[in-house]
Amino acid sequence: VSTFMHINGSTTIVGIFGAPITHTASPAMHNAAFAALEMNWAYLAFHVDPQNLRTALRGASHMGLVGINLTIPHKILALDGIDEIEPEARKLGAVNTVSMEKGKLRGYNTDGYGFIKAVKEDFNLSIKGKRVLVLGAGGAGHGIAVKCALDGAAKVIVANRTLARIEPIAREISGTKTEFLALKLAAEDIRKVIHEVDLVVNATSVGLEEHDSLGLGADLFSPRLHVYDTIYRPAETELLRVAESAGAKVAN
Ligand code: ATR
Numbered sequence: 141v142s143t144f145m146h147i148n149g150s151t152t153i154v155g156i157f158g159a160p161i162t163h164t165a166s167p168a169m170h171n172a173a174f175a176a177l178e179m180n181w182a183y184l185a186f187h188v189d190p191q192n193l194r195t196a197l198r199g200a201s202h203m204g205l206v207g208i209n210l211t212i213p214h215k216i217l218a219l220d221g222i223d224e225i226e227p228e229a230r231k232l233g234a235v236n237t238v239s240m241e242k243g244k245l246r247g248y249n250t251d252g253y254g255f256i257k258a259v260k261e262d263f264n265l266s267i268k269g270k271r272v273l274v275l276g277a278g279g280a281g282h283g284i285a286v287k288c289a290l291d292g293a294a295k296v297i298v299a300n301r302t303l304a305r306i307e308p309i310a311r312e313i314s315g316t317k318t319e320f321l322a323l324k325l326a327a328e329d330i331r332k333v334i335h336e337v338d339l340v341v342n343a344t345s346v347g348l349e350e351h352d353s354l355g356l357g358a359d360l361f362s363p364r365l366h367v368y369d370t371i372y373r374p375a376e377t378e379l380l381r382v383a384e385s386a387g388a389k390v391a392n
Contacts, residue, residue, distance in 0.1 A: 152181045153204070157188040157196060158211035166209060190214065194221040201240040208238045216279055222247040231290065231312055232283040251280075252287035255370075259339070262391035263366045268292035271336055275325060275354065276343035277305040280370050284343050285309050289318035297333055299323040301344075327355050334360050340383070342369045347377030354379055363387035 156166045162185075170183035188196045193214050200208055215234040222238060225247040229235050235247035259265050272293050274285045277300035285298050286309060296318050298306050306322040313320045323329045325344070334340070346352045348371055356379065361367065367383040369392040380390040 154207045155184040156209040270338045271295040273297045273337040281343035289313040289316040295319040297321040299325040339366045347371040358386040361386035361388045
């Protein structure tokens with residue numbers, strides 16, 4: 141609350157565009173950081189529909205905003221509304237941060253970096269040389285799978301309900317030294333590979349709703365596995381509950 145008491149003519153404004161946007165936790169996080177650092181900055185959330193993204197980004201730039209985060213559905217669309225895209229963001233298939241400097245829009249992806257950092261902090265695990273099973277091939281799955289390959293994973297396996305969605309990920313990873321395998325997201329297929337992975341990542345949206353289930357039983361997991369869920373609300377998904385009951389290390 142105290143952040144907003146200091147807004148004045150020289151406040152630097154940043155924010156996030158999404159649709160929907162009302163549930164975002166980003167303003168709370170960023171404004172708390174600005175307050176703690178005693179920065180005269182403010183972070184606001186804007187509902188921007190997909191067809192207006194380009195105009196909204198230009199407008200924000202003209203209004204002197206210095207940066208915008210993008211969330212669903214803009215992360216992927218933004219690739220063609222921006223002047224310059226950092227090569228890693230292009231490979232990961234998504235832009236989640238746009239900086240605006242002298243009217244020039246530059247797109248970055250901080251999700252990949254954030255994922256690697258989270259796995260390091262939560263599991264003390266470095267991706268280099270590891271074998272990773274990614275569940276899901278949407279925006280999040282694409283970004284995580286490709287980032288693991290870029291960071292030197294020995295093997296990346298992507299399992300998805302819709303096999304065709306794995307193709308662009310396979311194409312991107314084929315340009316790296318990482319071994320790649322595509323799988324159907326089903327317990328019997330997972331069973332064949334789980335013994336040869338170090339880290340399992342849920343990048344599907346399954347787990348957001350209370351009774352959601354990926355259908356993976358405790359018999360698939362073991363204490364040597366690390367299981368990471370990109371879903372952080374609810375704090376414990378069925379996947380993490382089941383994996384933890386089998387002795388696996390879990391985090392979200
Ligand atoms: P995000 O940007 O969060 O990754 P997304 O691009 O819509 O969102 O991707 C959602 C992911 O969850 C996909 O991998 C999707 O699988 P499909 O490609 O087969 O749609 C997966 N997903 C969603 N609902 C699912 C379900 N009921 N069972 C299995 N996978 C599901």
